[in-house]
Amino acid sequence: MDSIAIVAGVLGCPRCGGARCAHMVASPEGIVDLTLEDSRTALDDIDYDAVYDVDPERGRGYFTHLRAQLGSLAERRFDTIVELGAGTGYMSVPLLEAFEFERALITDISPRMLAVCRAKIATTLAPERRRRIAFAALDGNHIHARADSVDLVFGHGVLHHVFDYEPLLATIAGMLREDGVAVFVEPVLRFHQALLVLLGRVVEELRGGLDLGADTTRVLAFLQHLVAGERFRGDRDFLARMEDKHLFVREELHAVACAAGFVAVDSVPAYRGETFTWKMRGYCAELGLGSEATGTLLERVAVAQHELAPLLERECWSSADLHVLRCARTPGGLAPACFAWTRPDTAAELRALAPVDTRALACWIDALRPLPDGRCELVGWIAASVPVRHVRLAGDDGATATGQVHEARIDVLRHLGSQPRIPALAALCSGFRLGPLTLAWRARVTLEVHCIDGAITTVEVALPRPAS
Numbered sequence: 395m396d397s398i399a400i401v402a403g404v405l406g407c408p409r410c411g412g413a414r415c416a417h418m419v420a421s422p423e424g425i426v427d428l429t430l431e432d433s434r435t436a437l438d439d440i441d442y443d444a445v446y447d448v449d450p451e452r453g454r455g456y457f458t459h460l461r462a463q464l465g466s467l468a469e470r471r472f473d474t475i476v477e478l479g480a481g482t483g484y485m486s487v488p489l490l491e492a493f494e495f496e497r498a499l500i501t502d503i504s505p506r507m508l509a510v511c512r513a514k515i516a517t518t519l520a521p522e523r524r525r526r527i528a529f530a531a532l533d534g535n536h537i538h539a540r541a542d543s544v545d546l547v548f549g550h551g552v553l554h555h556v557f558d559y560e561p562l563l564a565t566i567a568g569m570l571r572e573d574g575v576a577v578f579v580e581p582v583l584r585f586h587q588a589l590l591v592l593l594g595r596v597v598e599e600l601r602g603g604l605d606l607g608a609d610t611t612r613v614l615a616f617l618q619h620l621v622a623g624e625r626f627r628g629d630r631d632f633l634a635r636m637e638d639k640h641l642f643v644r645e646e647l648h649a650v651a652c653a654a655g656f657v658a659v660d661s662v663p664a665y666r667g668e669t670f671t672w673k674m675r676g677y678c679a680e681l682g683l684g685s686e687a688t689g690t691l692l693e694r695v696a697v698a699q700h701e702l703a704p705l706l707e708r709e710c711w712s713s714a715d716l717h718v719l720r721c722a723r724t725p726g727g728l729a730p731a732c733f734a735w736t737r738p739d740t741a742a743e744l745r746a747l748a749p750v751d752t753r754a755l756a757c758w759i760d761a762l763r764p765l766p767d768g769r770c771e772l773v774g775w776i777a778a779s780v781p782v783r784h785v786r787l788a789g790d791d792g793a794t795a796t797g798q799v800h801e802a803r804i805d806v807l808r809h810l811g812s813q814p815r816i817p818a819l820a821a822l823c824s825g826f827r828l829g830p831l832t833l834a835w836r837a838r839v840t841l842e843v844h845c846i847d848g849a850i851t852t853v854e855v856a857l858p859r860p861a862s
């Protein structure tokens with residue numbers, strides 16, 4: 395089967411909408427590249443299979459578990475299947491082995507990862523199946539899809555990478571045929587909030603002298619990532635710079651999917667009996683932690699996990715959910731035994747465990763740097779138990795400057811020894827830069843601290859002498 399015909403049957407060119415334009419050609423690797431200039435994933439910078447320990451047999455076992463939860467859907471024969479964010483094929487191979495289909499289009503934003511995926515499919519699938527499979531590099535933010543052209547859209551861990559996943563869902567709803575379904579496995583916000591609570595305790599231990607050696611910085615950087623994701627959830631400015639952009643709450647995803655044109659959404663935990671230590675072991679590998687630091691960290695997480703055990707058991711938590719989005723109210727649904735809806739009071743229980751909102755503020759200016767044009771720049775950091783969006787300097791000589799508080803400053807922990815009221819977790823995402831501005835040196839300046847909830851607090855901070 396002509397692979398361009400498979401691609402053109404489902405997609406148009408994101409530039410011109412054409413079906414057979416100059417971009418609709420396959421590279422020598424057999425991949426049609428429909429990405430735009432700014433389409434990029436940071437995952438291209440790593441050896442994905444090595445970092446995530448991608449193993450074909452484990453992939454098959456896990457896919458069998460996912461498929462078992464799909465109820466009657468698992469037995470359906472599909473005309474056209476599209477996989478989004480296939481990556482190096484962890485799920486593509488078992489997906490294409492397990493389901494019956496006429497044609498399949500395997501896609502990812504990264505032509506490089508798709509080439510690895512294609513090579514795996516070439517060595518595992520029978521030639522008769524292979525010739526009905528095409529590959530296209532595309533960016534989920536810019537898809538030009540043909541209406542009513544697809545029966546199953548599958549995505550494992552991709553939606554949370556897409557900046558505007560709401561319009562993507564609307565595009566998918568439009569490309570699906572009447573009884574079409576979209577199946578996604580995506581990370582769960584509450585699991586990661588709970589993980590943050592656990593790790594918060596480990597950070598307190600780091601403050602208290604726990605030593606992870608050279609890996610301390612990596613652990614703190616990871617925490618920074620989790621805290622920042624929690625603090626700036628939905629902040630477009632911030633998300634644009636993150637590779638992992640979203641963590642999902644079922645109710646929210648259901649509302650977005652319904653607004654996008656789906657009529658029914660079911661969700662169940664993707665894994666069963668998952669523990670935080672298990673998940674954390676994966677993160678340790680991802681962070682490249684040594685075996686000693688990994689062991690120490692997992693030990694500490696296990697202790698904290700024990701304390702949270704009643705909550706975990708009650709919620710049957712999983713770091714990811716399996717979501718099935720339907721275009722029509724067709725009979726059949728997810729295997730009912732798998733349902734385990736999170737209870738609303740858990741969020742409150744978690745909040746009670748998380749750092750409290752003390753509104754304590756501590757602000758430092760580390761450096762006042764002269765710039766070549768005669769102006770200067772202030773570099774500092776802020777610790778507050780409330781998310782801070784930006785700081786604004788208003789000098790009595792008329793100098794003003796505003797800086798976003800987005801930068802990772804994992805070195806702040808060492809300053810916090812004298813500030814026990816500020817929970818360590820609250821202070822991680824805290825760096826800012828102000829300038830360029832014209833500012834005559836004086837001992838102190840006043841900063842307005844604009845919190846994410848709209849509150850503004852004024853603090854006086856000491857200015858270091860300008861670096862000569």
Ligand SMILES: C[S@@+](CC[C@H](N)C(=O)[O-])C[C@H]1O[C@@H](n2cnc3c(N)ncnc32)[C@H](O)[C@@H]1O
Pocket residue numbers: 434435437478479480481482483484485502503504507532533534535549550551552555556557
């Ligand atoms: C967490 S990986 C999952 C890969 C694969 N499905 C798996 O389970 O191993 C996320 C995948 O989404 C892809 N991706 C990231 N941003 C994307 C975008 N905007 N559009 C399409 N794919 C994207 C990445 O290249 C990567 O392959």
